[in-house]
Amino acid sequence: MTTSNTGTGDVDPAVRAELARLRDSIDNIDAAVVHMLAERFKCTQQVGHLKAAHQLPPADPAREARQIARLRALAENAKLDPAFAEKFLNFIIAEVIRHHESIAGDTLDQPTSAPD
Numbered sequence: 001m002t003t004s005n006t007g008t009g010d011v012d013p014a015v016r017a018e019l020a021r022l023r024d025s026i027d028n029i030d031a032a033v034v035h036m037l038a039e040r041f042k043c044t045q046q047v048g049h050l051k052a053a054h055q056l057p058p059a060d061p062a063r064e065a066r067q068i069a070r071l072r073a074l075a076e077n078a079k080l081d082p083a084f085a086e087k088f089l090n091f092i093i094a095e096v097i098r099h100h101e102s103i104a105g106d107t108l109d110q111p112t113s114a115p116d
């Protein structure tokens with residue numbers, strides 16, 4: 001019978017190779033996620049500046065409701081837990097709203113013309 005193992009010292013080489021192969025894929029996927037998130041935040045930073053310049057509120061709950069409905073449907077089709085997809089999107093959006101609020105605060109602090 002196999003015993004539980006916390007390290008990889010006495011593991012069957014075939015098992016070790018399979019684990020390494022899977023971990024290589026996981027590392028690639030994690031890198032892709034980081035790059036995609038970085039691109040998303042580049043877009044949302046621009047949205048934040050646009051909203052601040054035009055006095056639009058940082059959050060748009062109607063837009064968020066549409067995004068959540070869309071993402072839940074995509075998750076179901078992809079056999080990913082829709083509740084997890086919703087939590088993940090909400091986590092990202094909460095951070096974006098924090099950025100928008102900070103940009104709006106900084107924009108308020110900027111003088112519109114040079115002081116006398």
Ligand SMILES: O=C(O)C(=O)C[C@]1(C(=O)O)C=C[C@@H](O)C=C1
Pocket residue numbers: 044047048058059060061063064067092093096097100
């Ligand atoms: O689309 C916007 O208005 C955004 O500010 C972007 C975004 C998002 O991260 O997708 C963030 C906050 C809003 O509540 C809705 C969506």
